[in-house]
Amino acid sequence: xGACAGEELKTKNARIKREVKILAKIFExxxxxxxxxxxxxxxxxxxxxxxLEDMEEQIKREGLIVTxxxxxxxxxxxxxxxxxxxxxxxxYAMVCKQLEGLLPxxxxxxxxxxxxxxxxxxxxxxx
Numbered sequence: 001x002g003a004c005a006g007e008e009l010k011t012k013n014a015r016i017k018r019e020v021k022i023l024a025k026i027f028e029x030x031x032x033x034x035x036x037x038x039x040x041x042x043x044x045x046x047x048x049x050x051x052l053e054d055m056e057e058q059i060k061r062e063g064l065i066v067t068x069x070x071x072x073x074x075x076x077x078x079x080x081x082x083x084x085x086x087x088x089x090x091x092y093a094m095v096c097k098q099l100e101g102l103l104p105x106x107x108x109x110x111x112x113x114x115x116x117x118x119x120x121x122x123x124x125x126x127x
Contacts, residue, residue: 012054015050015053019045019046019049020042023045023099024039027042027099029103029104031102031104041102042099044095045096048088051088052088052089052092055081055088059082064078064082065077065078066079066080
């Protein structure tokens, strides 16, 4: 592995680590008995998100259709990453859904209706 590839890997790992921190903050209220599952899903989600972003960047740079040399002629075909990107995006969505399912149910005050009700009651007390 060359120096450039090593730096790219360090950067990718740093991006994944940053995403793990963001997700860990969002999912810090997961019950203790579900924490290990959440941590594994968070790691997986962060990894997939960074790979998805990289694939998207490459597809944007190279275009949806690429030209491929076939002996004496060339053919145009869909970018080879498209199929992988679609599959990973589905898996990423599934992992996010699993993570969402680990969150505790919001309390009445955490819901939008609960917040409006609390604001209404507070307004009546002061008014």
